[in-house]
Amino acid sequence: MDFKKSFSLNLSSETAEKNTVVYGRVRVSVLTERLYRVEYSKNGVFTDCATQKVWNRNFDAPVFKFKKQDGYLIVGTRQNGVCVESETGRVAYAVAGGKKIKDLHAGNLKGTYRTLDGTVGAIPLGEGIVSRSGAAVLDDSDSLVLNADGTVAPRANKEKDLYIFVYGHDYRAAVRDFLRLAGGVPLIPRFAFGNWWSRYKAYTQQEYIDLMQRFAQERIPLTVATIDMDWHWVDLKKEFSGVPGTDPADIKSGWTGYSWNTRLFPDYKEFLQWLKAQNLKITVNLHPADGVRFFEDMYEEFARYMGVDPKTKKKIPFDCADPRYMEAYFDLIHHKYEDEGVDFWWIDWQQGKKSSIKGLDPLWALNHYHYLDNCRNGKRGVILSRFAQAGSQRYPLGFSGDAAITWECLRFQPYSTATASNIGYTWWSHDIGGHHHGKKDDELYVRWLQFGVFSPVNRLHSTSNEFMGKEPWKYGYAASHIAVDLLRLRRRLIPYIYTMNYKTYKYGSALIEPMYYAYPDDENAYHCKNQYYFGSELICAPITDPADKKTGLAAVNVWLPEGRYTDLFTRRSYAGGKFVKMFRGIENFPVLAKAGAILPLDTDDISNGAENPNGLEILALSGNGSFTMYEDDGETMGFENGAFAETKFEIETNGDHIVFTIFPVSGDFSVIPSKRYFKVNFFDIVSAESVAVTYGKEVQNTDDLIHYANGSLCVDVFCDLSAANVPVKIEVCGAVRYSLNKREAYIETVSKYQISNDYKKSVFTSALESGALPKCQKRFREPLKELEHCL
Structure with a gap:
């Protein structure tokens, strides 16, 4: 090169x-x-x-x-x-x-x-x-x-x-x-927004294949397979000591390596192609600090390129400031492996800020050159690496480092992820579930995964301790099932997140933004640090504290701006303009959709990969709003030349009359399926007097199109996207909005308290009948107080 x-x-x-x-x-x-x-x-x-x-x-x-x-x-x-x-x-x-x-x-x-x-x-x-x-x-x-x-x-x-x-x-x-x-934030490849598997563990080739097959058997979708540092030779003394003419210091550390460990991966090319066949993208870990040493497969060619006699077996030191070294670094090492199946590199630099040029931080150099190199051949670049300095938004994605498995570490991540928007750094990837130390805690795992699913990148990761894997089946029954549902939900969220990805690229708006971006003059917006906007339609308030042992509920104080907000997990609706202390069991946390919100979700929740969907479920909240979904091929730079498609959705509400419109696709039809199924889910509508569906002026027979899912009105629409040149309108008359049965919610909440049944009867029954809050401990009273805020 x-x-x-x-x-x-x-x-x-x-x-x-x-x-x-x-x-x-x-x-x-x-x-x-x-x-x-x-x-x-x-x-x-x-x-x-x-x-x-x-x-x-x-x-x-x-x-x-x-x-x-x-x-x-x-x-x-x-x-x-x-x-x-x-x-x-x-x-x-x-x-x-x-x-x-x-x-x-x-x-x-x-x-x-x-x-x-x-x-x-x-x-x-x-x-x-x-x-x-x-x-x-x-x-x-x-x-x-x-x-x-x-x-x-x-x-x-x-x-x-x-x-x-x-x-x-x-x-x-x-x-x-x-x-x-x-420099702006590039458009990220679509696969980055699915679920990543990552673990620091010396897998064998067959062990990794078996693991991926287990994920498939469990119907858990993945998009990225990460291979940590044990892909290359690590125990150098065992493998290479005693080689004549070598410096013993060169085999002291095995962190740096560029040759596949054939004891673990006897046929790495076949392994990479097998992963590709599972519709997975592949990233591989790098620690470049120790340069290129005598035992590497490409040593002789590398040495000659650098003017070193290979017979000397002399180490070629890492030098990110030397153009010739970097030419060989990419051309003789990385390009070969990329041709064989590696999609991008995880740059795990932890060796300080010094280089042969004063002031040149190797982390910045590696991020800069790796990202630009990964952009070659007309594809979009992506790396995984730590933040070097302002300007690092040009080199996504961010690796936040080895997180300790503690509530304190989780508690910091929602705030720090949203705040990074203040320096344009929009695509942090955290070790979801924590990397090391700590103790086994099913609740912490689930809460971290809930945040991960509603964060920029959902990358499960952990250290090599055999008992610390983040596979859902390695947790208790409840946590395991919740985790599987969350990972499937992340797969479904990709159309929504990918649209926000385009907005970041086009307009500079982050997927995750602090509340004060929209309400800079409201003092309350500065006092809810751990909640954030998740795109244009949602407010998320991750739970970062353990639940009360007696109630089984964890609390988070949520600030709601003016308006109406509906929790997508509980269907509870709230009037805004205040703080509401919300309580949730381990199974969910507050994810609040604004009135008029529209969320496109993939109907496929189990397949690997992140292709543009054949079927979409559109969650629509009553109110007035619109949403334009963005799609392209997900990987190349073709979008710069117009190879993208946009689909606009709109909801208009006037009392109990709702009109939902799917507008004709605009743009390049070649990047999307020719036909698409839409399930329009009027999420907060439980019944209606009548529903009419029209394609332009053609009225459809709705007998087979209307149904109810989990109590919500749903309408099925089938479109030939390439031929459709008129809008599809769904008109709902006499719509009845969901309203929480507060009495049943009260009974359900108290029933789950792990306390004396006689105490429940004596304290809570009279309050239930009178409608007043019971005179009891705060821990029991506050979850019931939340119900007063529900509409």
């Missing part, structure tokens, strides 16, 4: 001179009316090159004014701007929406972290580019510059290089412009 050809980038890194102002040793560039670059250089030489963090500075700048006065440069518009000391580069203040802000770090809503390795709970987060004060700063002073040939280098001059975001509380706009500045 040619390094320059493979890794050079065509970037718009220079701001037009008309949008810059120089005064003394300072240059201010106006990128938008709310985004300013402030540079300070002792010799007055400034950087126009792209850097590790910033790729694009050629924005369409608005009209602005500037003033040079008393050693200060003031630049901006009437409502926004910056004031900079011309001889020091100190930002005296920023202005956001007319408000002067001196401390650019106060009120920062934080960003994300490098790794959770070695932690057991909450850790400090780096800063994001949004702040409650209205102003935030991105410091790019220490970034290396990107050269035209794809290499990186230190800056020619030591300088201060800051980006001042003065977006007030328009957080989404700040993130969108950050992504314009630093």
